[in-house]
Amino acid sequence: xxxxxxxPASLSASLxxxxxxxxxxxxxxxxxxxxxxxxSGKSPQVLIYDANILQDGVPSRFxxxxxxxxxxxxxxxxxPEDEADYFCQQSxxxxxxxxxGTKLELK
Amino acid sequence: xxxxxxxxxxxxxxxxSLKVACVASGFTFxxxxxxxxxxxxxxxxxxxxxxxxxGDYTYYRDSVKGRFTISRDNAKNTQYxxxxxxxxxxxxxYYCARQRVYYGLSYFDYWGQGVMVTVxx
Numbered sequence: 001x002x003x004x005x006x007x008p009a010s011l012s013a014s015l016x017x018x019x020x021x022x023x024x025x026x027x028x029x030x031x032x033x034x035x036x037x038x039x040s041g042k043s044p045q046v047l048i049y050d051a052n053i054l055q056d057g058v059p060s061r062f063x064x065x066x067x068x069x070x071x072x073x074x075x076x077x078x079x080p081e082d083e084a085d086y087f088c089q090q091s092x093x094x095x096x097x098x099x100x101g102t103k104l105e106l107k
Numbered sequence: 108x109x110x111x112x113x114x115x116x117x118x119x120x121x122x123x124s125l126k127v128a129c130v131a132s133g134f135t136f137x138x139x140x141x142x143x144x145x146x147x148x149x150x151x152x153x154x155x156x157x158x159x160x161x162g163d164y165t166y167y168r169d170s171v172k173g174r175f176t177i178s179r180d181n182a183k184n185t186q187y188x189x190x191x192x193x194x195x196x197x198x199x200x201y202y203c204a205r206q207r208v209y210y211g212l213s214y215f216d217y218w219g220q221g222v223m224v225t226v227x228x
Contacts, residue, residue, distance in 0.1 A: 034214035036152075043202055043218040044152065050212060087152055091213045095168045098152040 002026050002090050006099030014107045018076045021102045023088035025069045032092035035064055035073045038101075039084045047086075048073065080106060109133040109217045111203045116222030124191045127222055129203030130184060137161070137181040140206040142215060143188045145199035153199075157206055157213075158186065171197075193226045200224075 003026040013019045023033065031051040036044040046055045048064040051071055061076045075082055083106045088099040115127035129141075142157040156177040157166045165177050174193075179186040186203060200223050204215035 032212035034212075036215075043221055044215070045218070046214055046216050049207075049214045049216075050209060055216065089152070089214065094166055096154040096213070098154070100151045 001095055002029060002093055002097055004088055004090055004097050004099040006088055006102055008102060009100065010103040010105070012105045012107055013078055015078055015080065017078050018074065019078065019104065020075075021073045021086055021088075021104075023066075023071045023073075023099045025071075025090055025092075027093075028068050029090045029092035031067065032090055033064075033066070033071050034089045034091070035062075036087045036089065037082075037084045038087065039081075044087065075104075078106065082106070109205070111205065111217055111219035113201065113203050113219045113222040116201065116224045118225045118227065119193055120228050121193060121195060121226055123193055124189070125193060125224060126187060126189045127201055127224070128188075129186045129219055131186070131203075131205070132184065134205070136179075136184040140208060140213070141177075141179060141186045142204045142206045143177060143186075144202045144204050144215065144218075145197075146202065146221070147199045155201070156188065190224070193224075195226050198224060198226045 005024045033051045035048040038044040047058050047062050052064040063074045086102045110132045113129045119125045143155040146152050158177045162179050176189040200221040202221045203219040205217040207216040
């Protein structure tokens, strides 16, 4: 299975700040990567797919980048509603695998 | 509006069986692959199984292969997960998810609210 190593495990940031979350795959995944947001007590929602395509309805302050084995999610101008857990997921090879998640807290 | 509503969770003893269902609405169910993803409390997400649009093809993670069966009834807009020989490590929230295929990659673009399955004596 392809392992997805996500970092950091948690971070704390202030309103308006810009933060980045990284996922490193154990092998090349050819941009077959999605990012999800999961708010407390809710189900996950997709933010980005194909490494950098914004899902319909997702604010443009979310962006994705990367290639090969290293991918990142950037949130620019943090808003209160961005406090959540974030996960990456690869679909290059079965089984689809997820990163362990990043807990984002607003100061 | 796309909606996925799971049902059938609960408390079950180790070694016993449970079947969870997911009713879909707001889209043409037969046009989409579907999947089940689970989440252990306070831990990460784990893909369990996927099924093709017509149900001809199914895929499972190794740890559930031979114990779990994914199926669908397109006439009822419903997918199922039959879980047999349950183990304590199967305790999790089980999510129904619509699986979108985009130029070879696939991701989960809609999720249900989840159903809790607890395996304990």
